[in-house]
Amino acid sequence: MAILAVRTRPKILIPEKVSADGLALLQDKFEVHEKKGLNPDELSAIIGDYEALIVRSETQVTAELLNEAKKLKVVARAGVGVDNVDVQSATIHGIIVVNSPSGNINAAAEHTIALLMAVARNIGDASQSIKNGKWERSRLTGVEAKGKTLAIVGLGKVGLTVARIANGLGMRLIAYDPYANPNLAAAASVTLRSSLAELLQEADFLTLHTPLIASTKGMIGKAELATMKPTARILNVARGGMIDEGALVEALDAGTIAGAGIDVFTSEPPKPDSLASRLIAHPKVVATPHLGASTKEAQENVSIDVCEQVVLILSGELPRSAVNAPLILPDEYRTLQPFVSLVEKMGSLYTQHYSSINIKSFRTTFDLTYEGKLANLNTTKPLFAALVKGLLTPITSSDGLNINIVNAELLAKERGILINEQRSRENVEEKPYSSFITLRARASRSTSAARAGSRATSPATSRSPNLSRVDTHQGTSQPPPEQDQIIQGFVSGNKPFISRLDRFKGEFVPKGTLLICRNFDSCGKIGFVGNLLGKAGVNINFMNVAPLDLDEEVEAQVNGKESNEALMILGVDRPVGEDVAKALIGPEGVLEASVVTL
Ligand SMILES: NC(=O)C1=CN([C@@H]2O[C@H](COP(=O)(O)OP(=O)(O)OC[C@H]3O[C@@H](n4cnc5c(N)ncnc54)[C@H](O)[C@@H]3O)[C@@H](O)[C@H]2O)C=CC1
Ligand SMILES: O=C(O)C(=O)COP(=O)(O)O
Numbered sequence: 001m002a003i004l005a006v007r008t009r010p011k012i013l014i015p016e017k018v019s020a021d022g023l024a025l026l027q028d029k030f031e032v033h034e035k036k037g038l039n040p041d042e043l044s045a046i047i048g049d050y051e052a053l054i055v056r057s058e059t060q061v062t063a064e065l066l067n068e069a070k071k072l073k074v075v076a077r078a079g080v081g082v083d084n085v086d087v088q089s090a091t092i093h094g095i096i097v098v099n100s101p102s103g104n105i106n107a108a109a110e111h112t113i114a115l116l117m118a119v120a121r122n123i124g125d126a127s128q129s130i131k132n133g134k135w136e137r138s139r140l141t142g143v144e145a146k147g148k149t150l151a152i153v154g155l156g157k158v159g160l161t162v163a164r165i166a167n168g169l170g171m172r173l174i175a176y177d178p179y180a181n182p183n184l185a186a187a188a189s190v191t192l193r194s195s196l197a198e199l200l201q202e203a204d205f206l207t208l209h210t211p212l213i214a215s216t217k218g219m220i221g222k223a224e225l226a227t228m229k230p231t232a233r234i235l236n237v238a239r240g241g242m243i244d245e246g247a248l249v250e251a252l253d254a255g256t257i258a259g260a261g262i263d264v265f266t267s268e269p270p271k272p273d274s275l276a277s278r279l280i281a282h283p284k285v286v287a288t289p290h291l292g293a294s295t296k297e298a299q300e301n302v303s304i305d306v307c308e309q310v311v312l313i314l315s316g317e318l319p320r321s322a323v324n325a326p327l328i329l330p331d332e333y334r335t336l337q338p339f340v341s342l343v344e345k346m347g348s349l350y351t352q353h354y355s356s357i358n359i360k361s362f363r364t365t366f367d368l369t370y371e372g373k374l375a376n377l378n379t380t381k382p383l384f385a386a387l388v389k390g391l392l393t394p395i396t397s398s399d400g401l402n403i404n405i406v407n408a409e410l411l412a413k414e415r416g417i418l419i420n421e422q423r424s425r426e427n428v429e430e431k432p433y434s435s436f437i438t439l440r441a442r443a444s445r446s447t448s449a450a451r452a453g454s455r456a457t458s459p460a461t462s463r464s465p466n467l468s469r470v471d472t473h474q475g476t477s478q479p480p481p482e483q484d485q486i487i488q489g490f491v492s493g494n495k496p497f498i499s500r501l502d503r504f505k506g507e508f509v510p511k512g513t514l515l516i517c518r519n520f521d522s523c524g525k526i527g528f529v530g531n532l533l534g535k536a537g538v539n540i541n542f543m544n545v546a547p548l549d550l551d552e553e554v555e556a557q558v559n560g561k562e563s564n565e566a567l568m569i570l571g572v573d574r575p576v577g578e579d580v581a582k583a584l585i586g587p588e589g590v591l592e593a594s595v596v597t598l
Helices: 040-049 064-068 089-092 105-120 123-131 157-168 182-187 196-202 222-226 244-253 274-282 296-314 330-355 381-399 409-414 447-452 525-535 550-558 576-584
Strands: 011-014 031-034 052-055 074-077 098-099 151-155 171-174 189-194 204-208 233-236 257-264 285-287 367-373 418-424 437-440 468-471 485-492 495-501 504-508 513-520 539-547 565-572 591-595
Touching: 011 040, 040 064, 064 089, 064 367, 074 123, 074 257, 074 367, 089 257, 098 296, 105 123, 105 157, 105 204, 105 233, 105 257, 105 285, 105 296, 123 285, 151 196, 157 171, 171 196, 171 257, 182 189, 222 244, 257 274, 274 285, 274 447, 330 381, 330 437, 330 485, 330 495, 330 591, 367 381, 381 409, 381 418, 504 565, 513 525, 525 539, 525 565, 525 576, 576 591
Parallel strands: 011 031, 011 052, 052 074, 074 098, 151 171, 151 204, 171 189, 204 233, 233 257, 257 285, 367 418
Antiparallel strands: 367 437, 437 485, 468 591, 485 495, 495 504, 504 539, 513 565, 513 591, 539 565
């Protein structure tokens, strides 16, 4: 019976309203499902089908949900705050969390100023009053912003933007932010205060612009409110949990705080009879339903920003603003990208090529040396991650492990793999390429001894699904087991090349299925291999011969080892079965043959 292979496009789930401008970038390559109004159980039931999840602030991306998300590669937050995403759990699962760090800051800042003016001039109350047919001019007399002190908690992107606009209103600006950049503060005419207590005493208007984290949760409570002027007004366009809603209602009732403009609440939407609902209903409060980012412009910005990143991640590339991955500058990223591919292939080649000689000898101490331009980069994290991925993917694919820049370090540690990254600035001019990478698996006895312990998840005990290597075990031609195993490579024209494999030097492209044969460099070997592959219906796309490295040749002669060996690397059009690889080995044929898929 003929089986029709249907290639399905990766699926993206969008359970909230996200602007169509970004979604248009996804439609061609992916299946985009916009499903609004799902409850947590319904979301949990379907999440397993999806590779990407795009959310705003309403969807709770919990550890329980992520446990069900077997295919998920990315959670994209179309906005700034990721407090609704369990980032730690995503990291453990190797799921990248991205956000749009600046797409909606202007909208949030303008909304803060809108609330400031509304609270200063009683706009909410006045609007309601006039709609009810009243004409209450004296009760609704307000205050001016000009000359008043605006106290900002959190002088980050939104806080600074608020400061710049408020400066134009003639306000006096002070801020509390222990991590603020003093130069940026000074440039925005903001004077920094060294404690929250100091700031609160001076505030005519207090505005909060920090993330909701342990140090900011409940930061404005009863005690803090008690230190403020009774004429002070409070604004919150950041996150609900930062103000004690009950304490604020009490202070407004008691007249010890004059008013508040609130966009965010401890529960959204607020439950009836909750403190949030009491706050919203309070006559001195102007409330909006989390509208800080809800402008056409901001929604276009954040949607395009995160959708572009989803495309990058699902295409195997690195995003611009991953919350749970190290920051990579765009220039560095561009330089690194082809090397990421090279290092991953080096790792995969390592595992596939060496593992089956003696699967118990998978080494766990690696030196990764960068020469040339790469030696000057600020971060090599993506290269580190690529090596872990390359090393482990061939032997862990059945586990469905998603190895990436997010969890690589954790996974390497769990599996006892030690990677020493080194930078070498020597001999670059002598090389025909500007950057060059060497992977050396160290054969230290202590490493083998440590691994020989009981680590059940060690690659040494795993089986490789796409590994097929057959060894002759023919005495002298086997490299001594204590020798370091070396793979070298470089990038030329954005394409990765391997330039050395073990003791053999020769360039080949690490792509597709490769048959790697070690043989005596004598007549008839190529014909023999070609003939046998032909009979097995395997077509050869290309062939390279890698002779012994000159230094190795001299050493081999001195040590009485075989010095006329070479590697034959054949690119073939389909997997070569173990029986065929075995048949290649013998006095007429080759000494050793391995098949790798890169
Ligand atoms: N209501 C809405 O629709 C929107 C809300 N937001 C929220 O606004 C907040 C600020 O966003 P951004 O300015 O983009 O963040 P940001 O990361 O640029 O700035 C946050 C600032 O808070 C400071 N900070 C951290 N802990 C602090 C502490 N304990 N005390 C004082 N300062 C502290 C940091 O040093 C940083 O400068 C976030 O909570 C974000 O989720 C952002 C956009 C829209
Ligand atoms: O970006 C943020 O942090 C926001 O709070 C905006 O939330 P939203 O995307 O409007 O649900």
